[in-house]
Amino acid sequence: MPSGPGSTTGAPNAPSIGPARPDIDIIIITTTTMAPTCSCTTATATATNNDNNTNNNDHLVQSDDPNHPANLIPSLCAKFxxxxxxxxxxxxxxxxxxxxxYIAPSGVQKELMKPSDMYVLSLEAQNGLADRRQRVYLRSPPGGRPSQCTPLFLAAFTRRGAGCCIHTHSQWAVLVTLLLEAEGPGKDREFRINNIEQIKGFGRGPGKTGNLGYHDTLVIPVIENTAHEEDLTEYLEEAMEKYPDTYAVLVRRHGVYVWGENVHKAKTQCESLDYLFQLAVEMKRLNLPWVTEIEEVKPRGP
Ligand SMILES: CSC[C@@H](O)[C@@H](O)C(=O)COP(=O)(O)O
Ligand SMILES: [Zn+2]
Incomplete structure (x- = not known):
């Protein structure tokens, strides 16, 4: 039985619970019934008596399907x-x-990860944990510890029903927060841009139909950075409450969290956002405004 944050103990027919992690502040999850978010051939986690769970549920990260989360996280991160x-x-x-x-390990070179490096937890089993510093893992690799971004990813899954959440340290995202900061207090809390084609890469909001249009204004909230990644969680959750339609939150001088209903949508939104951040930085350099009033061009009649 491996030891460490993901080590497993537990009652029969219950998910495994790791030992206390004083360094991680976790969120209490209000679980809802959520539809599967990818078409991969994920094996179902069998709730186990983990004293007998000699294989550490390794089957959860073993699949020939390139779209299996355990394969997809390493391949996506290599591209990112x-x-x-x-x-x-x-x-x-x-x-x-x-x-x-499916969660990656902390502090590892994210482009070199393997499927066997992945942690797996049950969202449902996080619900109502007596000790908020405990987290439930069904599968953990030997040694190491799970990503410090875990509570932020969980916030996207539980509060937004997301199927994928991406966190980048893109310099374009960081630069946008610095440009906003230079605008002064009160003007540094939101990134806004309109009348750019790539805005169409974003959904209108959870539960809403379709994507934003060319003339719509995309609004991304900005939260302050904290010394420890986990401590961002409550600020991220607050931003989610305040901006119910947003699929992304910028973190000042740090990066951005972007999520989507599934991997395809999260990736599309993250790419679109990075494009817009880069464009915005260049626009600022050229003294061009991010928000403009331009008249809609009507289609030519027959
Ligand atoms: C360059 S260290 C960055 C970390 O502190 C953190 O911001 C981050 O994004 C990754 O955390 P990790 O725990 O390695 O998944
Ligand atoms: Zn980070």
Whole structure:
């Protein structure tokens, strides 16, 4: 039985609970019934008596399907690394498939991860934990510890029903927060941009139909950075409450969290946002405004 944060103990027919982690502040999860978010062939987690759970549920991270979360997180992060999104171990991604959440290890080179490095937890089993510093893991690799972004990813899954959440340290995201900061207090809390085609890459909001239009204004809230990643959680949750339609939150001088209903949507939104952040930085350099009033061009009649 491996020891460490993901080690498993527990009662029969109950998910496993790891030992207390004083360094991590976790959120109490209000679990809702959520639809599966990817079409991969994930094996169902069998609730086990973990004293007998000699295989550490390794089957949860073993699949030939490239779309299996345990395969997809390493392959996506390898691609994100080439964009400067997860450089120097910063940033990461997490995928939820129904009740199972796949999490990367902390402090590792995110572009070099393997499926066997993945942690797996049950979202449902996080609900009502007596000790908020305990988290439930169905599967954990030997040694190490799970990503410090875990409570933030869980916030996207539980509060938004997201199927994937991506955290980048993109310099474009950081620069946008610095440009906003330079605008002064009161003007540094939101990034706004309109009349750019790539805005169409965003959904209107959870429960709403369709995507934003070309003329719509995309609004992304900005939260302050904290010394420890986990401590961002309550600020991220607060921003989610205040901006019910948002799929992303910028973290000042740090990066951005972007989520989506599934991997495809989270990736599309993250890419679209990074495009818009880069554009916005260049626009500022050229003294061009991010928000403009331009008249809608009507289609030509027959
Ligand atoms: C360059 S260290 C960055 C970390 O402190 C954190 O911001 C981060 O994004 C990644 O945390 P991790 O625990 O490695 O998944
Ligand atoms: Zn980070």
């Amino acid at each position: 690394w080439t964009l400067g999104w997860v450089t120097g171990t910063g940033g990461g991604a997490s995928i939820r498939n129904d009740d199972l959440v």
